[in-house]
Amino acid sequence: MMNSNLNLLIGLAMGLNLLALGTSRLPALIRAMSAQGVILGVMPVLMEHEPDWRVLLVALATISGKGLLIPGLLRRAMRTVQIDRELEPLIGFVPSLLLGAGGTMAALALTHLLPLLPEHAGSLLVPGALATVLTGFILLIGRTKAISQVCGYLILENGIYLFGLLLIHAMPLLVEAGVLLDLTVGVFIIGIIVDRIQRAFDSLDTRKLTALHE
Secondary structure (H helix, E strand, O other): OHHHHHHHHHHHHHHHHHHHHHOOEHHHHHHHHHHHHHHHHHHHHHHOOOOOHHHHHHHHHHHHHHHHHHHHHHHHHHHHHOOOEOOOOOOOHHHHHHHHHHHHHHHHHHHOOOOOOHHHOOOOHHHHHHHHHHHHHHHHHHOOEHHHHHHHHHHHHHHHHHHHHOOOOOOOHHHHHHHHHHHHHHHHHHHHHHHHHHHHHOOOEHHHHHHOOO
């Protein structure tokens, strides 16, 4: 039963990947990333028969950071610059969606060839992690707005987080907390970059960076 619930959540997270790739609206992209963060935060609790306080703390930090705090900061930045849509992506929305769907199917097929532990054989953790990392890469390289690229970075990190859940019984949970810390620091750094781009060019199009000179 627990494995079924876990696979259901991973399936929802994979569906949110496709939503993120197929939408041109930044609010929808942020909502998809936020919902995925909440789903990932619940997973460690489901994977433990009797979760201790460390598991609950990491789950709470994940839900608060990925589901509430960071999306709130991105919405604030979006309102400040008055941009709510990605109009000229480097990789179109339909090609991005097709790449994401193809990558998801390939990840599902590849999982059967990997030497997984018996406890992970029927789980969608590996294909979900691979598909989520691929989604993050597509958003990072295929979008031009800085907010879209930040969401891509966050979704990519969600994929790495899913990989980490494979070792939840062996890996100290402080490692997961360290991932959250790195994520938070990275987002603040990106936030500073976004602010500098906006001040210099009155736009969040990262292609404007090619106009910079020493």
